[in-house]
Amino acid sequence: MTGSGAGLTRTGPDAGPADAGRTGIEPVVRTGPIRYATAERFGRPRPVAAGDTRPSSGEICPQPPSRLDAVMGPPHDSRPQGEDCLNLTVTTPAADGGARPVMVWFHGGGFSSGAGLMDWYDGSALAAQGDVVVVGVNYRVGALGYLCLDGVSEGNLGLYDQLEALRWVREHIAEYGGDPGSVTVFGQSAGGISIRLLMEMDEARGLFGRAILQSAPLALTERSRDDAAELGRIFADHLAARGESPSTAGHAALLEAQRETAVAHLLRSGSAMEPPFSPVDGVLARNGAAFAENVRGLDVLYGWNADDMTAFPGVEGDPAELTARMYAAPLAELGERLVRAGARVHSYRLDWRPAGSAFGATHCVELPLLLGGRAAWEGAPMLGSTPWDEVDALGAALRATWLGFVRTGVPGAAPGPLHCTDGPVPGR
Incomplete structure (x- = not known):
């Protein structure tokens, strides 16, 4: 195995907590962490x-508690x-020459928290069900990833971390049973925004052929x-x-200054949703030809x-209207632009409302x-009183939809609460 700290761990239903509670899961090989x-x-x-064979630290980027802990x-x-903290994990059915499709996960967390190494993002179920290789990526968050301050930081460093992780996948994933020519990036929230920006970067061209954006508030x-520069000065x-x-x-001290900057940003902007440190202008292409x-x-x-917007306390307004404005409308606009540019687009809306959940x-x-x-996920408030067996049964169906897209470019059959559409505007 190539990479710093590439130890292998066998995981499965009887092998520990990583994929405990998943039905029909065969043991998979989970590496990590790898620098x-x-x-x-x-x-x-x-x-x-x-030649750098130092073991990985296993660190994640310094961060405060997630603002979505209540959810x-x-x-x-x-x-x-x-x-x-530039570490990743690889989950694979076998570290062989299988040339399996690869899924690279970019986590959410408002560019302020989260890490690809966390148990929330273990890819064992996807790897086993779909015979795919799943890569979970840490990237820098908060001020360490997105501070913009003259003479100190140019901004967008977390985005460059993601780009470097994709280059690592291109160079090394075959050693873990993956096909570097069949890479799907998938990400949620801030991770989806990151994928939107990677689409624009010439350096990322050819590093992935498929993309899944989940609830990206574009x-x-x-x-x-x-x-960004003004927020950088407040931080300093x-x-x-x-x-x-x-x-x-x-x-x-960095995290405390980051917290104080978030308070100042809330007072300046009135936005309870927008983080103080996030991607900075300069990535999006300014002409249609480049895009x-x-x-x-x-x-x-x-x-x-x-109901995406029910997760955010302090945001005033009707959640349905806010969800349309923050998610549905800008995503549909991107979808239409992608179609015009020659991409093949599918879209979805998930209506699953777990029993006993207020969200x-x-x-x-x-x-x-x-x-x-x-x-x-034990005790997650957003799952309410729904038994895990029901969560996992729907999960198997949703994973099949995602895996169909990963293998063919067309989503698999959609379970009841998921509405899929060929084209950029679902549900209209």
């Missing part, structure tokens, strides 16, 4: 040097936090560089008030959950259907 790149603070990532519940697994895709001022600087402050060249021939599946078909509710297992 795919290194980076200095506020520097672009670099691939791991040849998802807090994570049950604890991961060390640190800046040696209304928040980029912030202006002027606004909070550190300076404590005699600290962004380049040398400890993680606790068309990047996405021509791409297979894209995108969609949202019917309905909320943001993140599809995640337990695709990734993780009973142990990872």
Whole structure:
């Protein structure tokens, strides 16, 4: 195996918590963690040097608790936090020459929290059910990933981390039973926004042929560089008030300054949903020809959950109207543009409302259907009182829909609560 820290662990129904509670799951091989790149603070990532055999730290990017703990519940697994966080995990039916389709997962978390190594995002169920290879990617979040400050950080470093992870997949995934010529990126929320931006980057061209965007709030895709720079100055001022600087402050000081910047941003913008650190203007193509060249021939599946906006406290307005404005409308606009540019597009809306949940078909509710297992999602408020067997039965059907798309570019048969459409505007 190539990569720093590429230990192998056999997982399965009787092998531990990673995929516990999934029905019909054969044992799979789960690596990890593997260091795919290194980076200095506020520097672009670099691939791991040849011959670097140091074990991976297993760290995830320093971060506060998720703002969606009230919906998802807090994570049950604890991961060390640190800046040696450019790590990934690979789950495969066999590390052989099987040349299986590859699914690369970019997690959500408002560009502020989350990690591909977390048990929520274990890919064992997908790997076993679909005979595919699943890669879960850490990337830098918060100020460490998206600070924009002259002389300190250019911004968008988390996006460059994702790009480097895709390059790692191209170079190494065959050693884990995957086909580097058959890569689907899939991501939820901030991860879906990331995929939208990767579509625009010349450096990402050819690194994936299919893409799934789950509940990506494209209304928040980029912030202006002027606004990002002002937030960067607010962040630096909070550190300076404590005699600290962004380049040398400890993680606790960085996270506290990040929290204070979020408060200041809320007061400035009035937006309880928009994070203070996120992608910065400059990635989206400014002419149709460049966009068309990047996405021509791409297979894209995108969609949202019917009640996405019930997850966000403090956001005023009718959840249905807000969901349409933040998710449905901008996603449909992207779909239409993709079709005009020569991409093949499918779309969906998920209406699953778990019994006993106050949140309905909320943001993140599809995640337990695709990734993780009973142990990872135990007690998640968004699942209400729904028995795990029911969650997993619907999950098997939803995974089959996603896996059909991964293998053919066309979604598989949709389960009842999922409405799929050929084209960019579902449900109209």
